[in-house]
Amino acid sequence: xxxxxxxxxxxxxxxxxxxxxxxxxxxxxxxxxxxxxxxxxxxxxxxxxxxxxxxxxxxxxxxxxxxxxxxxxxxxxxxxxxxxxxxxxxxxxxxxxxxxxxxxxxxxxxxxxxxxxxxxxxxxxxxxxxxxxxxxxxxxxxxxxxxxxxxxxxxxxxxxxxxxxxxxxxxxxxxxxxxxx
Numbered sequence: 001x002x003x004x005x006x007x008x009x010x011x012x013x014x015x016x017x018x019x020x021x022x023x024x025x026x027x028x029x030x031x032x033x034x035x036x037x038x039x040x041x042x043x044x045x046x047x048x049x050x051x052x053x054x055x056x057x058x059x060x061x062x063x064x065x066x067x068x069x070x071x072x073x074x075x076x077x078x079x080x081x082x083x084x085x086x087x088x089x090x091x092x093x094x095x096x097x098x099x100x101x102x103x104x105x106x107x108x109x110x111x112x113x114x115x116x117x118x119x120x121x122x123x124x125x126x127x128x129x130x131x132x133x134x135x136x137x138x139x140x141x142x143x144x145x146x147x148x149x150x151x152x153x154x155x156x157x158x159x160x161x162x163x164x165x166x167x168x169x170x171x172x173x174x175x176x177x178x179x180x181x
Contacts, residue, residue, distance in 0.1 A: 048091045055097045060086055068106040072113045080110060080121045087128035095132030103129065 054060065063083055067075055083106075086098060103125075110122040 048089065048094060051086055051089060051091075051094055052097065055086070055094070055101075060098065060101050060103075064101060064103055064106040068109050072110070075110065075113065075118065077115065077117050077121065080118050080125065083107075084121050084125045084128070087125045087132075089128075089132075092132060095129065098129060098132075 060083070063079065067079055067083070083103070086094070089095070107122050107126050111119055113119055113122075
């Protein structure tokens with residue numbers, strides 16, 4: 001299994017170098033990796049072991065680097081969904097491993113994406129990371145990720161994204177209401 005994760009890391013690293021004509025090929029590979037990660041989720045122990053192997057093989061590092069360095073239009077839902085699968089674990093150890101990869105730079109970058117589903121999956125991934133960290137710390141201690149969120153402008157982007165969604169919801173409601181009258 002480790003060889004497969006190493007190949008995934010190599011493919012992700014190569015994805016940074018490809019020109020636009022290879023974007024579809026890279027997207028297909030990402031879908032294949034999504035399915036591989038989903039297959040590992042049938043048994044919790046197997047899933048945790050597989051995810052730890054993938055993280056140790058450098059897959060997450062390559063994925064985060066790709067998401068933070070590529071133009072937003074080249075980042076697809078399969079990229080963030082793959083990262084989401086890593087964050088969607090109840091294992092505190094996996095949460096710590098992900099935290100030490102400094103994912104916030106890459107995730108905050110994705111809040112500027114035009115695709116709502118990518119933004120949504122990014123927000124859920126961030127929630128999973130923050131929730132995992134909150135579970136492992138005393139409730140009286142400051143949240144360890146808070147400073148990272150501030151340093152990378154994440155809190156401002158979260159507020160901006162929420163305000164943007166609220167404005168669009170109100171606009172859509174007004175348009176719908178006007179068409180009903």
